[in-house]
Amino acid sequence: xxxxxxxxxxxxxxxxxxxxxxxxxxxxxxxxxxxxxxxxxxxxxxxxxxxxxxxxxxxxxxxxxxxxxxxxxxxxxxxxxxxxxxxxxxxxxxxxxxxxxxxxxxxxxxxxxxxxxxxxxxxxxxxxxxxxxxxxxxxxxxxxxxxxxxxxxxxxxxxxxxxxxxxxxxxxxxxxxxxxxxxxxxxxxxxxxxxxxxxxxxxxxxxxxxxxxxxxxxxxxxxxxxxxxxxxxxxxxxx
Amino acid sequence: xxxxxxxxxxxxxxxxxxxxxxxxxxxxxxxxxxxxxxxxxxxxxxxxxxxxxxxxxxxxxxxxxxxxxxxxxxxxxxxxxxxxxxxxxxxxxxxxxxxxxxxxxxxxxxxxxxxxxxxxxxxxxxxxxxxxxxxxxxxxxxxxxxxxxxxxxxxxxxxxxxxxxxxxxxxxxxxxxxxxxxxxxxxxxxxxxxxxxxxxxxxxxxxxxxxxxxxxxxxxxxxxxxxxxxxxxxxxxxxxxxxxx
Numbered sequence: 001x002x003x004x005x006x007x008x009x010x011x012x013x014x015x016x017x018x019x020x021x022x023x024x025x026x027x028x029x030x031x032x033x034x035x036x037x038x039x040x041x042x043x044x045x046x047x048x049x050x051x052x053x054x055x056x057x058x059x060x061x062x063x064x065x066x067x068x069x070x071x072x073x074x075x076x077x078x079x080x081x082x083x084x085x086x087x088x089x090x091x092x093x094x095x096x097x098x099x100x101x102x103x104x105x106x107x108x109x110x111x112x113x114x115x116x117x118x119x120x121x122x123x124x125x126x127x128x129x130x131x132x133x134x135x136x137x138x139x140x141x142x143x144x145x146x147x148x149x150x151x152x153x154x155x156x157x158x159x160x161x162x163x164x165x166x167x168x169x170x171x172x173x174x175x176x177x178x179x180x181x182x183x184x185x186x187x188x189x190x191x192x193x194x195x196x197x198x199x200x201x202x203x204x205x206x207x208x209x210x211x212x213x214x215x216x217x218x219x220x221x222x223x224x225x226x227x228x229x230x231x232x233x234x235x236x237x238x239x
Numbered sequence: 240x241x242x243x244x245x246x247x248x249x250x251x252x253x254x255x256x257x258x259x260x261x262x263x264x265x266x267x268x269x270x271x272x273x274x275x276x277x278x279x280x281x282x283x284x285x286x287x288x289x290x291x292x293x294x295x296x297x298x299x300x301x302x303x304x305x306x307x308x309x310x311x312x313x314x315x316x317x318x319x320x321x322x323x324x325x326x327x328x329x330x331x332x333x334x335x336x337x338x339x340x341x342x343x344x345x346x347x348x349x350x351x352x353x354x355x356x357x358x359x360x361x362x363x364x365x366x367x368x369x370x371x372x373x374x375x376x377x378x379x380x381x382x383x384x385x386x387x388x389x390x391x392x393x394x395x396x397x398x399x400x401x402x403x404x405x406x407x408x409x410x411x412x413x414x415x416x417x418x419x420x421x422x423x424x425x426x427x428x429x430x431x432x433x434x435x436x437x438x439x440x441x442x443x444x445x446x447x448x449x450x451x452x453x454x455x456x457x458x459x460x461x462x463x464x465x466x467x468x469x470x471x472x473x474x475x476x477x478x479x480x481x482x483x484x
Contacts, residue, residue: 095276096450096452098276099270099452101273102265102272106263106264108261109258109261111257145270
């Protein structure tokens with residue numbers, strides 16, 4: 001319960017950043033005019049002089065970098081941890097193996113759910129291609145119940161690198177809704193296991209608010225987790 | 240500035256959300272609990288094994304009134320037939336339609352246990368002999384696919400308590416359990432003070448138990464005592480505790 005609550009608080013905190021970003025951008029006069037419909041008719045165009053704004057350029061950004069964090073999803077949790085260990089479940093409790101099980105204790109388990117870093121390039125308005133890297137890790141160690149001696153670490157790390165395609169299916173000046181699909185490879189590293197495996201990540205619905213700097217929340221599946229949030233920046237390589 | 244503060248706060252919140260499990264912190268006494276539990280399981284198996292044999296002797300030797308009670312209480316779905324020509328006792332299960340499925344035979348030397356006879360339970364590696372009035376049960380039996388029990392027990396007394404409607408047995412000796420899995424687990428039980436078994440549970444006795452796991456070569460020693468209510472007090476590595484199963 002406490003775990004779920006923490007994730008909810010974390011997501012809410014992420015959401016808190018996005019209205020602030022939006023508030024700042026919407027104060028730009030030109031954008032305000034567009035949203036309020038001032039420039040939607042020919043008449044109004046005649047009445048109101050066109051004012052140049054750097055935002056005109058900004059809405060045609062070519063590059064996009066974003067940093068995000070995803071709450072654990074069923075798939076991402078399974079890939080990191082095979083689920084069973086995260087809940088501290090004792091899977092075998094017949095005697096005498098239970099005696100040996102009790103001889104080992106484990107420290108609190110800490111997990112960093114999926115951190116992601118993504119770069120995208122705008123191929124055409126609303127369509128981005130790029131690469132996404134993710135990292136997730138879990139840390140815990142096992143010690144001897146009787147002596148208290150640290151025996152070994154149960155750490156596990158997932159590092160994925162994927163190609164990403166994103167389509168924005170709703171675009172407004174500061175608000176964008178999109179979906180994306182990423183495919184690539186993931187390396188799983190841990191003490192007693194590991195390997196390279198094909199990996200995917202899908203964003204079913206994503207919402208970004210802001211123009212140059214923006215915040216985003218997403219709902220998806222795959223290695224990225226279930227609900228994700230983060231911040232990003234769009235820019236051009238030269239003015 | 241506000242954005243930066245909110246970003247920092249949200250990042251801190253994310254980092255605090257990283258703890259996903261409390262782990263399993265255990266006390267050393269829990270290992271002792273495990274050994275005690277396994278010992279109890281095996282003692283019950285041995286006691287039940289003895290009960291299942293002695294109850295047949297009681298059934299065959301007691302007076303007709305008690306015999307009927309024993310049958311009703313303990314052998315209701317069973318069939319016990321003593322063939323005196325072959326000195327064989329056959330035990331089976333009687334189905335509702337009256338058919339019988341024989342599952343065990345006991346070879347006797349012509350005498351019942353209470354007459355000082357020797358019984359060999361076929362297929363179970365159990366032999367009960369009497370020598371100079373001392374009854375000894377030798378058990379070399381596979382409990383299941385992985386485990387084997389070897390025991391040499393001196394039976395001090397056994398009987399059927401009419402008031403409680405229960406079988407009693409009191410015995411001492413040594414019991415050795417081997418469980419073979421990926422590695423070998425062994426349990427050596429040395430009965431210090433006789434085990435008293437009645438109404439399907441152990442209500443007395445003191446034991447020195449030694450547990451060994453071949454993979455780590457751990458040797459753990461536990462001292463156990465049963466009270467009349469079936470509670471077990473035990474000591475392990477200087478820790479003491481009481482439990483009941």
